[in-house]
Amino acid sequence: xxxxxxxxxxxxxxxxxxCFWDLALxxxxxxxxxxxxxxxxxxxxxNVDTRVVGDGGSISKGKICSLKARAVLIDMEEGxxxxxxxxxxxxxxxxxxxxxxxxGSGNNWAVGHKVFGSLYQDQLLEKLRKSAEHxxxxxxxxxxxxxxxxxxxGLGTFLLKMLEDEFPEVYRFVTSIxxxxxxxxxxxxxxxxxxxKELNEHADCVLPIDNQSLFDIISKIDLMVNSGKLGTTxxxxxxxxxxxxxxxxxxxxxxxxxxxxxxxxxxxxxxSARFEGSLNMDLNEISMNLVxxxxxxxxxxxxxxxxxxxxxNIPPRRLDQMFSDAFSKDHQLLxxxxxxxxxxxxxxxxxxxxxxxxxxxxxxxxxxxLQFVSWNQEGWKTSLCSIPPVGHSHSLLALxxxxxxxxxxxxxxxxxxxxxxxxxxxxxxxxxEGMEESCFTEAVSSxxxxxxxxxxxxxxxxxxxxxxxxxxxxxxCFHWLPY
Amino acid sequence: xxxxxxxxxxxxxxxxxEVFDAxxxxxxxxxxxCSKRENEAYQTSCKERFFSEEExxxxxxxxxxVDMEPKVINQTLSKAAQSGRWKxxxxxxxxxxxGSGNNWAYGYSVHxxxxxxxxxxxxxxxxEKCDSFxxxxxxxxxxxxxxxGLGAFVTQNxQDQYPNxxxxxxxxxxxxxxxxxxxxxxxxxTLSHLYRSSDALLxxxxxxxxxxxxxxxxxxxxxxxxxxxxxxxxxxxxxxxxYSAESSFHYRRNPLEGFKDPALYTSWLEPVxxxxxxxxxRAFSKYEKSAVLVSNSxxxxxxxxxxxxxxxxMFASKAYIHQYTKxxxxxxxxxxxxxxxxxxxxxxxxx
Numbered sequence: 149x150x151x152x153x154x155x156x157x158x159x160x161x162x163x164x165x166x167c168f169w170d171l172a173l174x175x176x177x178x179x180x181x182x183x184x185x186x187x188x189x190x191x192x193x194x195n196v197d198t199r200v201v202g203d204g205g206s207i208s209k210g211k212i213c214s215l216k217a218r219a220v221l222i223d224m225e226e227g228x229x230x231x232x233x234x235x236x237x238x239x240x241x242x243x244x245x246x247x248x249x250x251x252g253s254g255n256n257w258a259v260g261h262k263v264f265g266s267l268y269q270d271q272l273l274e275k276l277r278k279s280a281e282h283x284x285x286x287x288x289x290x291x292x293x294x295x296x297x298x299x300x301x302g303l304g305t306f307l308l309k310m311l312e313d314e315f316p317e318v319y320r321f322v323t324s325i326x327x328x329x330x331x332x333x334x335x336x337x338x339x340x341x342x343x344x345k346e347l348n349e350h351a352d353c354v355l356p357i358d359n360q361s362l363f364d365i366i367s368k369i370d371l372m373v374n375s376g377k378l379g380t381t382x383x384x385x386x387x388x389x390x391x392x393x394x395x396x397x398x399x400x401x402x403x404x405x406x407x408x409x410x411x412x413x414x415x416x417x418x419x420s421a422r423f424e425g426s427l428n429m430d431l432n433e434i435s436m437n438l439v440x441x442x443x444x445x446x447x448x449x450x451x452x453x454x455x456x457x458x459x460x461n462i463p464p465r466r467l468d469q470m471f472s473d474a475f476s477k478d479h480q481l482l483x484x485x486x487x488x489x490x491x492x493x494x495x496x497x498x499x500x501x502x503x504x505x506x507x508x509x510x511x512x513x514x515x516x517x518l519q520f521v522s523w524n525q526e527g528w529k530t531s532l533c534s535i536p537p538v539g540h541s542h543s544l545l546a547l548x549x550x551x552x553x554x555x556x557x558x559x560x561x562x563x564x565x566x567x568x569x570x571x572x573x574x575x576x577x578x579x580x581e582g583m584e585e586s587c588f589t590e591a592v593s594s595x596x597x598x599x600x601x602x603x604x605x606x607x608x609x610x611x612x613x614x615x616x617x618x619x620x621x622x623x624x625c626f627h628w629l630p631y
Numbered sequence: 632x633x634x635x636x637x638x639x640x641x642x643x644x645x646x647x648x649e650v651f652d653a654x655x656x657x658x659x660x661x662x663x664x665c666s667k668r669e670n671e672a673y674q675t676s677c678k679e680r681f682f683s684e685e686e687x688x689x690x691x692x693x694x695x696x697v698d699m700e701p702k703v704i705n706q707t708l709s710k711a712a713q714s715g716r717w718k719x720x721x722x723x724x725x726x727x728x729x730g731s732g733n734n735w736a737y738g739y740s741v742h743x744x745x746x747x748x749x750x751x752x753x754x755x756x757x758x759e760k761c762d763s764f765x766x767x768x769x770x771x772x773x774x775x776x777x778x779x780g781l782g783a784f785v786t787q788n789x790q791d792q793y794p795n796x797x798x799x800x801x802x803x804x805x806x807x808x809x810x811x812x813x814x815x816x817x818x819x820x821t822l823s824h825l826y827r828s829s830d831a832l833l834x835x836x837x838x839x840x841x842x843x844x845x846x847x848x849x850x851x852x853x854x855x856x857x858x859x860x861x862x863x864x865x866x867x868x869x870x871x872x873x874y875s876a877e878s879s880f881h882y883r884r885n886p887l888e889g890f891k892d893p894a895l896y897t898s899w900l901e902p903v904x905x906x907x908x909x910x911x912x913r914a915f916s917k918y919e920k921s922a923v924l925v926s927n928s929x930x931x932x933x934x935x936x937x938x939x940x941x942x943x944x945m946f947a948s949k950a951y952i953h954q955y956t957k958x959x960x961x962x963x964x965x966x967x968x969x970x971x972x973x974x975x976x977x978x979x980x981x982x
Binding site: 149150187284285287423424426427428430432433435436437438439440441442493503504505506508511512515522523524525526527528529530532615616618619620 | 645701703706733734806807808844852854856943944947951970
């Protein structure tokens with residue numbers, strides 16, 4: 149089995165990362181009753197004998213001594229990381245895994261990428277190499293960041309190039325929080341577009357997520373919980389949004405709940421690689437099946453269920469409902485319309501007591517309402533993992549490579565152009581050493597080229613599928629003989 | 632006469648377990664209408680073919696388990712050990728950590744050469760354990776990366792290293808609607824390579840077995856476990872010891888020999904020779920009477936044609952090709968495979 153390292157960059161990245169580690173610990177605690185350090189846990193955690201000073205404390209088998217997250221925490225401000233180190237997860241992180249600064253990136257991609265990039269290059273490399281050395285077989289880096297700010301966006305993408313150069317064989321999966329229209333950071337379009345170019349060129353796979361979708365999900369759950377319409381109580385700990393298990397009437401910190409959704413996404417994405425099942429799906433299979441062309445690697449995710457009713461005995465109808473939900477906009481983590489756009493590929497990752505016949509029945513049922521590209525009419529990749537998430541009997545994560553991401557990118561480009569035409573705030577960027585106007589123009593070109601690719605695919609949408617002429621073989625007296 | 636089984640990938644290993652389990656259960660089960668002496672001869676023949684004995688008396692499967700990631704093999708080994716009735720050999724498996732990522736090229740061009748020596752050594756050891764060795768039974772799927780790619784590589788190696796032994800490949804034809812998006816590419820590459828190195832391809836389609844589970848067996852929530860058990864049952868009956876030409880109590884020495892009969896493969900033959908019937912008095916598993924039909928017919932032309940068509944359409948758009956070329960399988964290799972399969976389809980159609 150392989151290991152993955154999580155690289156959390158910036159305020160957003162670290163807050164999501166923190167939720168992820170909390171949930172991961174809970175999940176493994178629930179599954180691993182005997183406290184033995186097994187391969188599943190080793191995918192995200194090291195087992196360390198804390199009595200040993202220095203680096204030699206790693207234990208590869210036997211009882212769990214002290215679990216340390218395979219993570220590198222990076223932030224150019226101290227606030228968030230300090231909070232993590234003082235909170236309940238402080239023992240999960242090694243002091244050697246952190247890189248912090250005091251001044252922050254001022255919501256400026258250039259400061260994050262160019263200034264802090266060069267300043268911390270060696271340290272970053274050293275920490276990443278160390279985390280890789282601790283792995284028996286490192287398969288994937290999970291980078292978590294936001295696109296709209298300065299550190300996550302700038303330094304996060306600087307890291308991406310570094311990872312590609314240093315560890316070319318290791319996958320780079322990026323979870324990117326895109327700014328919504330009402331984002332209060334004025335320069336977020338600049339930061340996002342500059343970051344997009346790096347994502348286009350150096351990421352294997354990107355999971356774009358926007359705050360608006362997360363917020364909508366939280367609002368709907370709150371509404372349902374508080375409306376009393378459900379009749380039965382919602383199981384605490386079953387809320388995909390809750391981390392402490394307590395049911396809150398209103399979320400005091402909406403970001404906590406929102407971050408938990410993203411954390412759950414990452415857990416479900418890796419479940420079939422960590423746990424057993426009748427049809428496994430490793431991380432390298434995600435890229436292989438969902439990325440038909442290297443540039444088109446943006447995957448829209450949707451997660452279900454978002455909560456479970458107290459009624460544990462779920463008849464098959466509810467199971468089918470799970471599949472329908474995954475294809476409803478309410479469960480998507482990005483504002484997009486996949487049903488009216490073109491699917492290039494779709495993955496269904498199922499957890500829990502679900503069998504192949506359930507999977508097939510639902511694919512047959514949902515297929516007619518979805519449009520797939522002509523050369524991938526049956527573009528489904530499926531996996532069945534036996535272990536459900538904590539508090540649920542089953543769950544489904546759908547990953548779609550769909551042209552519906554195009555509007556998100558186009559809108560981002562428009563917001564960028566509105567600022568750029570007026571040269572608004574540009575001087576903040578250009579005064580950074582290494583930044584020129586060409587950085588901006590190249591970034592926009594890169595995005596335009598990507599949008600154009602999606603346009604070309606969309607153009608094929610309603611064209612009837614025609615089989616291409618096959619090779620014609622001349623057959624003359626062909627006797628089939630045994631060897 | 633013993634058969635050495637090579638189980639590759641998740642599918643191959645999951646099915647392999649069910650097959651050995653079914654074979655052992657059959658040999659211990661209800662003997663039907665035959666006599667005691669007959670039953671004993673049957674049991675001995677059966678066991679010897681697929682299992683070897685160790686001091687403790689627990690039969691050990693004559694098998695080599697290969698997978699490029701550990702989860703499935705670990706499960707398979709422990710399920711066998713837990714059954715108490717049989718187990719796999721202690722050193723009979725070869726495992727890696729990374730998997731093949733559903734990439735035929737990775738299985739064939741990267742894992743194959745890298746692990747060739749280790750895998751062939753394991754197989755050699757298993758062959759040496761047999762008093763009289765008859766051939767190989769290779770279980771693999773076509774849709775994934777290890778079973779398909781590494782399976783093709785291993786079969787080729789077996790052809791080179793054991794040119795006089797028989798190789799029968801059990802290949803699992805994936806569901807028509809995706810388990811794996813690149814399954815058509817992987818299938819085309821697998822079939823074209825196996826055609827050159829395997830002696831017989833025994834095909835099971837997931838769709839067909841699924842229908843059996845649904846319509847004939849009325850299983851409501853069909854799992855892969857159900858499917859694999861049906862498959863194993865069918866395979867078990869194919870390998871059931873049958874009488875040889877000599878006498879009633881003499882079981883056919885080489886179970887795979889029957890498949891070498893040229894009469895099965897010629898493009899035209901007279902009706903009287905068309906059926907090769909192998910008989911035995913002994914019942915199979917719980918049934919008093921059973922029959923198994925193994926046929927070389929045009930039934931497979933339609934599914935084969937479908938796979939080639941879909942793969943060709945995808946190939947024309949060059950989708951996913953970069954994943955294969957980065958591992959050393961070029962567009963030319965694809966074209967060669969397409970050409971060979973079109974020839975096969977054409978020749979079946981010309982019958």
